[in-house]
Amino acid sequence: MRKKRKIYRWTATALFLGYTIPLLAQTFRPARSEGALLHQLATRYPAIMRIDTIGVTHSGIPILAVKLSAMPADTLPAVLFVGGIAPTDITSPAVCVGLLQRFLARWDSVQALLQGRAVYFIPRLSPEPLEGFFERPQRAYVGNLCPEDEDRDGQVDEDDVEDLDGDGVVRWMRIYDVPEAEWTYHPDDSALAQKVDRSRGEVGAFQFLPEGRDNDGDVQINEDPRGGVNIDRNFTRRYQPYRAHHGRHPFSEPETRAIGFFLFQHPEILVVFGWTPYDNIHFPWRLRYPENPTKPNRFRKDSLAYRRLVQRLDSLCPFVGEETVPPGSFGEWVFYDAGRLSLCAPAWAYPAVDTMTLPGEIEPIEIRALRWAQQQQDTILFRPWRSITHPDFPDHRVEVGGFAPFALWNPPLDTLPLLPQRWMPVVLDLLRQLPRLHLSAQVKQEQAGVYRVDLIVRNIGELPTHTVVGRAVRALRPLHVRVHLADGQHLLNRPEHFVLPQPLQPGEQQRLSLWIVGRGTTKITVGSPSAGRQTVSVRLQ
Amino acid sequence: MNWQKLWWLVVVILVSFPGRGSRAQTQSVEMVPSALKALGAPNNPKIEVAWNRYYDWAGVTALVRRFAETFPHLCRLEQIGTSYEGRPLWALTITNFQKGKPEDKPAMYIDASIHANEIQAVEVALYTAWFLLESYGNNPFITELLDTRTFYIVPGQSPDSRDRFMHSANNPHSPRSGQVPRDDDGDGLINEDPPDDLNGDGYITQMRVRAPGGRWKVDPEDPRRMVRARPDEEGEYYLFWTEGYDNDGDGQINEDGDGYYDPNRNWGWMWRPHYVQYGADWFPFSLPETKAVSDFIKSHPNILGGQSYHNAGGMILRGPGAKEDRIESEDLKLFDLMGKFGEQILPGYRYLVTHRDLYTVYGGETDWMYGAEGILPFVNELWTPYNMFRKQYPKDNWFGAGKDQYKFDRYLLLGEAFVDWQPVAHPQYGMVEVGGFKKTYTRMPPSFLLEEECHRNMIFTLWHAYHLPLITLDSVQVIPLGQQRYRVTLIIHNHRAFPTRLQVDVKNGITRPDIVTLQGLPVLAGGVHQTVFSPTFEAQQAHPERLKVERIPGFGAVRVSWIIRGTGPIQITFDSVKGGKYQKRVVVR
Known part of the structure; x- marks a missing residue:
């Protein structure tokens, strides 16, 4: 019988999905x-599955948000995954699509998990710079395509990069014997470069620039390329003004505004996972406000919830990113200014292959990538330096080569199909941890016709019902209690609806006594967008 | 379509357009001509406007349309956005269009009433536009201003709530926000428990309940006024600041009315979240009104002077709004120049620093103007209690002493500002009494002081605009060097106090440097002299025909030179983003 039911369920699901997972x-x-x-x-x-356009970039590319749930029309506790934040990360959008496919392909096994929960994906928050990967020549962008006058000469984007050697990729140049030379050979491998410290009297061997020429005759090369604002510098937390590619002010860009409106319009999203170069899972943050350590931390409970979360994810998250978080970053904004539990890690990173490093020390990414390229004999990823005749430096030695624009941050194509399955446990684990409410009620008749209902609201999930910071920025809502009285009933000791301001931590419960006069069935509903909603009925007789 | 339907269509169209002539208050009344010009005001103006009363958004719209229609050579009107409820946000561009493009002149930006309840700010901005337009050609000072400067005037930033203030029950302090819906108390319901006009008089006043334990009593000197009982005596009343009841049954009164957010904490400069800066809203420019106005300012980089009108307290405020922020030392001198001047022409007003003398403001509009856009702005807090009895109060007493408010009402307004206490049945508290000052009192000037407030504050901005850079290209010298080569020297002279770029701009590269271009003959070399007396210049490495000059200082001059080849006409252009665009033609012989 049981087996029969299982077959039936499988068949129904297959029919529902149209048999075909593409x-x-x-x-x-x-x-x-x-x-x-x-x-x-x-x-x-x-x-x-539901899809929404949450914004449009300068060049008209829609920014898409996908929602997956057994009940997509309902507001259910949710986790959001965001890709395509950094201007060179072409991997996380592909991982998003891969995860989506896996969810659809294994709907039968994940359906129960998504019965009272939802998962959102924004595969590429900043799509414009990623288009450089597909352009010919392939080239990197510093940010989106917002016109920016980087050199403040009154002209915009007038000195872009070029593919001088015609290999179809805009790489790097080494210009030797110029007075402004401030780079030299990397001590570990002369194929790489490192900046000299002129204040110590060190002398550079060459100038190190993206491949290109001086298009506007101002004696500078590629100083005002096409684009743009790096979205991962355009958020409010620790925003730095006046810096190139940070934007004219925080939230100056359609991409930042799109995610800003999206998050504040979705109070059911409790956790946001951003695929970023920096990593707060393997390098946990200290979450606190005020920053002065002598004052009590207002976000202590959130900090504890976050710590528990990253301890679990430490072994699940497959790749290790950077420790340093840039100013105006997406990740910090998500917690401090949008009030959600914020998790960040790269969608992919080169394995650390060099055994020369000290224990615990992470190799610079360039070294790891170069080792990889050398092992794989990949000359597209890293092209050895070769001399060219540069039109602006006919009398100088100029070499072109080095990494391809997206090489440092993205895997070879054959590695890509393996990534969604490595990320799937993280997604499933976060969904499982979302808060869930359990209500129980006991009735005691105190006097004739006067009842005391003891309601216990318990969080049986593994995350708080909302964050303290989420309420502080008015993004998340506290638990709301509504008592539906039967005709002739009166609630004596409380209003008929009220909020419980403090979040319920995992395993925590709150006891509420409701004194009711009159017989009948009383229904009590407790819930919030980020914790879900539960109802209990009590019969007073 | 039959005639009946057509008739209804016409009615619907007429009702839907709140434009010109839709309100009686904006229609001109036949005026008896003036026999003798009163000094300081346009005489027999083309547009008669009563400056002793207040206009709703339909009235404002009608006025700005008439300004643009009556003075097309001096005034253009554009819609720069739409408020949350769909009202147009207006901007006026006022300059002599026959003497240069508006964007090629240094500009003074004026806006008003970002806080909707700060009502008279709009009238001050409108008065400024009207005065400029009516005075052009009659007053040489104004004529020169409009020939050489551009005024951008955004007459109101919060039209939805302005109309709410005027046409719904409110108190002097509400609504400060716009009408974008926000859930203040986190119960999932929006604006579900606003104040209520219990006695239906069109005002939200106060409630008092006589009950045991109350710590308030009636003032023996003026029975309308409630005062706290002394510590050694019993009180009689409980006093509730706003009239209303518990609309949503959550046990609280008036906890979720319109707004809570503060549009003047929503700008992209030192923005901080709500737990640091109350009312910051979601993120910088998350509101349709702040987005539209900031986009307008960003798209007019020639703006160098700024003015934002608020109320109340009689203040001329400069930034920074937060002590972590800073004003550059050279810019501070300009603030001081104007601020101290303002204290002279605005009796009772004080020149103050926002964070030091008022309170900390993160994400404020004028701090954004200065820090992000390189504009020198002031906030004027209109209506000084000094105007009641020509008596100065401490700087933190923005509305004057309570007793004086009652006296001013009794003696000069003949009691019109007060709603007498009257009993009303309250659904939760039983019988209560409702009464207090009307929404039009304590923050707004009464009719007979409004025109003075408009004029004096306008004058402050006119002198601000006067001090914006005024450039002449002087002393062009052409010196032959032999072999068809000539040295062309030019002095760029600024005749006003403001430099073409503020120090904050130069230091941080907010705008590009000023550019002096020589066209017409081949340029072999060129550069900027260290001083106007230096015989030599440092040659610019590339594009010598397009010299970059950091800025022209206030009341200062910069000398540039080019080495050119050949003879014939040349054109020299000085192009400053904020200092204006000027040209000179010379023939090299």
């Missing part, structure tokens, strides 16, 4: 092709 190749895709694919999936699976 076998989509894991690959890097431009934004429009990825958008078309996501729309196609959303059309095919309207009962479990």
Whole structure:
């Protein structure tokens, strides 16, 4: 009987999904092709997947948010995954799509998990710079395509990069014997460069610049390239003004505004995972306010919840990122100014292969990438330096070569299909940890017709019902209690609806006594967008 | 379509357009001509406006449309955005369009009433526009201003709540926000428990309840006034600051009305979240009104002077709003120049520093103007209690002594500002009494002081605009060097106190440097002299025909030279983002 029911359920699910989970190749895709694919999936699976355009970039690329849930129309506790934040991260959008495919392909096994919960994906928050990967020549962008006059000469984007050696990729240049030379050979490998310290009297061997020429005749090379604002510097927390690629002010860009509105309009999202170069899972943050350590930490409970979270994820998160968080970052904004539990790690990173490093010390990414390229004999990823004749430096030795624009941050294509399955445990674990409410009520008749209902509200999930910081920025809502009285009943000791301002931590419970006069069935509903909603009925007789 | 339907369509269209002539208050009344010009005001103006009363947004819209229609050579009107409830946000561009493009002149930006309840700010901005337009050609000072400067005037930043203030029950302090819906108490409901006009008089006043334990009593000197009981005596009343009841049954009164957010904490400079800066809202420029106005300012980089009108307290405020922020030392001298001047022409007003003398403001509009856009702005807190009895109060007493408020009402307003206490049945408290000052009192000037407030504050901004850079290209010298080569020297002279770029701008590269271009003949070399007397210049490495000059100091001059080849006409252009664009033609012989 049990087996029969299982077969029936499997069949129903297969019918529901139309039998066909498209076998989509894991690959890097431009934004429009990825958008078309996501729309196609959303059309095919309207009962479990929803797609929304949450913003449009300067060049008109839609920024998409995908929601996956057994009940996509409902507001349910949710986790959000955000990719495509850094201007060179083409991997996380592909991971998002891969995860989505895995959810759809294994719907039967994840359906129960997504019955009272939802997962959101924003595969690429800043799509414009990632288009450089698909352009010919392939090139990197510093940020989105917001026109910026980097050199303050009154002209915009007038000195862009070029592919001088015609290899189809804009790489790097070494210009030798120029007075402004401030780079020299890296001591570990002369294929790499490192900056000299002129204050110590060190002398540079060459100037190290992106491949290109002086298009506007101002004796500077590529000083005002096409684009833009790096979205991961355009958020409010520790924003630094006046810096190139940080934006004219925080939230100056359509991408930052899109995620800002999205998060504040979705109070059900309690956890946000951003794929970023920096990593707060393997390098946990100290979350506190005020920053003065002598004062009590207002966000102590959030800090504890975050610590528990990263302890669990430490072994689950497959890749290690950087410890340093830039100013105006997405990750810090998510916690301090948008009030959610913020998790950050790279979607992929080179394995640390050099055994020369000290224990616990992470190799610089350039070294790791170069070792990888050398092992794989990959000359696209890293092209050895070769001399060219540079039109602006006909009398100087100029070499072109080095890493391809996206090489440091993205895996070879054949590694890509393996990534979604490595990230799936993280997604599932976070969904499982979301808060859940359990209500129980005991009734005691105190006097004739006067009842005391002892309601116990318990958080049986593994995360708090909301964060303290989330309430402090008015992004998340506290638990709200509503007592539905029967005709003729009166509630004596409380109003008929009220909020419980403090979040319930995992395993924590709150006891509420409700004194009610009159017989009948009283229904009590407790809930919030980020904790879900539960109802209990008590019969007073 | 039958005639009946057509008739209804016409009615619907007429009702839907709140434009010109839709309100009686904005229609001009036949005026008896003036026989003798009163000094300081346009005589027999083309547009008669009563400056002793207040206009709602339809009235403001009608006025700004008439300004643009009546003075098309001096005034353009544009809609720069739409408020949350769909009202147009207006900007006026006022300059002599026949003498240069507006964007090629240094500009003075004026806006008003970012806090909607700070009502008279709008009238001051409108008065400024009206005065400039009516005075052009009649007053040489104004004529020169409009020939050489541009005024951008945004007459109101919060039209939704202005109309709420005027047409719904409110108190002097509400609504400060706009009408973007926000859930103040986190119960998932929006604006579900606002104050209520219990006695239906159109005002939100106070409530008092006579009950045991009350710590308030009636003032023996003026029975309308409630005062706290002394520590050694019993009180009689409980006093509630705002009229209302518990609309949503959560046991609290008036805890979720419109707003809570503060549009003047929502700007992208030192923005801090709500737990640091109350009312910051979601993120910088999350509100449609602040977004529209900031976009307008950003798209007019020629703005160098700024003015934002608020109320109350009689203050001329400069930044910074937070002590962590700073004003550059050279810019501070300009603030002081204008601020101290303002104290002279605005009796009772004090020149103050926001964070030091008022309170800390993160994410404020004028701090953004200065820090992010390189504009020198002031906030004027209109209506000084000094105007009641020509008596100065301590600087933190923004509304004057309570007793004096009652006296001013009794003697000069003949009691019109007060709603007498009257009993009302309250659904939760039983019988209460409702009464207190009307919304139009304590922050707004009464009719007979409004025009003076408009004029004096406008004058402050006119002198601010006067001190914006005024450049002449002087002393062009052409010196032959032989072999068809000439040295062309030019002095760029600024005749006003403001430099073409503030120090904060130069230091941080907010705008590009000023650019002096020589066109018409090949330029072999060029550069900027260290001083106007230096015979030599440092040659610019590239593009000598397009010299970069850091800025022209206030009341200062900069000398530039080029070495050119050949003879014939040349054109020299000085192009400063904030200092204006000027040209000179010379023939090299």
